[in-house]
Amino acid sequence: MPPPPPNNTTNADSITTFVAPAPPVADDQLQSILASARPFLRGELESVDENLPRPLAVLRSVGAGECWHKHGSFLDHLLHTYRILKLWGAPDAVCLCGLFHSAYSNAYVNLAIFDPSTGRDVVRAHVGDDAESLIHLFCVVPRHSLIHDDLLFKYRDEAELREHLSQSEISLREAEKGEFDAGEAWRKKLNSILPREGVKVKHIKTGEEIWLSRRVLAVFSLMTPADFSDQLYGFQDAMLREEEIIEKEMGIRVSDDATTEMEVELVVPPMLERCTKVVGTKEQMEARELYWEAIAGKGSGSELKQAEELLVRSVEKNGVVGEPRVVLAQVYLSGGRFEEAEREAAIGLRLILEWGSAWISGCLGKVGLLGPGFC
Incomplete structure (x- = not known):
């Protein structure tokens, strides 16, 4: 991925200046990642992997969909972790480890849906030896x-x-x-x-x-942000x-x-420009607060202009997440700035798909808070 050009600065007297640039989005690049994500969006999981419905059926049969987990069911979280790893291009064994990653309980949760003393053969029969070995290890190490x-x-x-x-x-x-x-x-x-x-x-x-x-530690280091970010x-x-x-x-x-x-x-x-970009803690917090202030507005009149300024600043602080750019695209669209809207929407969509999860847990899809001007 080519490095982005130097950031533009925002003119204090005008809100029409362009947001901090990101690497350009080639149409084939966006279409490729969209093609990977579309089966998940449509629920066509057999298109992701023809064998995927079978282990999902096993997880349902043992009650994974009946267990509460953070912001949904345990089954939801397992599938979301699989989805993130799949969008990242992880091999099947790692993705399946994500799908069953807490199946024997682990260092964080006591939510075993398979007994590790009797159920390993059952899991192994559905995911294979390599994936089951990773799953078991992931459940027994002090993560x-x-x-x-x-x-x-x-x-x-x-x-x-x-x-x-x-x-x-x-x-x-x-x-x-x-x-x-x-x-x-x-x-x-x-x-x-x-x-x-x-x-x-x-x-x-x-x-x-x-x-x-x-190598195993590298796999667990990959799985950790996939697990946590969901x-x-x-x-x-x-x-x-x-x-x-x-x-x-x-x-x-x-x-x-x-x-x-x-x-x-x-x-x-x-994500993070293939893990080469470091965003400081201070910048992350400031970007989050600017974004939240922007989407808490009414989305019309002077507040629409203020939202643009806030979103531009949010992207300048943290340009590796997509939600601020998607909302900024809606602001531009409301103002008839169609080329800018299209560019920011494409970049924002690509970044969201690269992460495979919401930037701020629970906030994805809440753009409607901005009001009818943003719909």
Whole structure:
């Protein structure tokens, strides 16, 4: 994906200046991602995978649709996680892991719809060996400490993260020429966090040691934002340390090592400009507040003009999410600025489909708050 041109600045005396640019959307690019998303929008799941209706029927038969989960049923969340991973181009085993990712309960929820001591053969029969192995692992590792404390939170310095991302891209280009430097700062830090041989973690229920390869950890790192982006709400966000409670209560006991190695294709999801863009916490919060202020207006007269200014600023703060651009397109459309509306709508739609989930949980589809001027 080509880098975006430099951001334009907003004229304080006029609201007709163009919003911060994003990479241009080629029609074939948008049509390709739309083609992937359309079967989900239409409920034509057999078009996604001819075998998908069967595991969904199994999940329904064991009551997944009868369990409450965040903003819908547990079945809804499982299917949404599958959808996100599918839109990201993940291999079938990873997507099916997303579909069954809490089937044996896990470090966050005690919602087992299959007994891991008796039901693994049932799951394996419907998803295959590789997917079932991933599903079981995903349900027994201490996910929060593993993914957040031991990996993601090692990069709290946003400046360092940006620098290391840039250095790694340069290294990749050099490696394609046959040049490789094992002493680079970004590589040394990554190796210190995640050694080549992988890591050992404790089974959340038995205390058994489990060895996880880098590849499996990469898969879990991919699944985590897919899982979280579909579901998190404020009152739930504080309830993310269940595995620590379990470990303290049971007292970890160590048995023979369990080792895990499997060949799973790795993919880089398309959002955040293929995971090369860092948006700071401050910018994310400011963009969210600007967006919310814009959609809380009446959507007519002077408030329509104010909404445009707010949305332009929101996009300048966080240009990697689609909802502000889609609403901005509606503002432009209301003002007869059709070319600008078409461009922002196309970019916004592409970004939403790249994420596969709502930017602000529960806000997707609430553009109607702006009033009739935005419909």
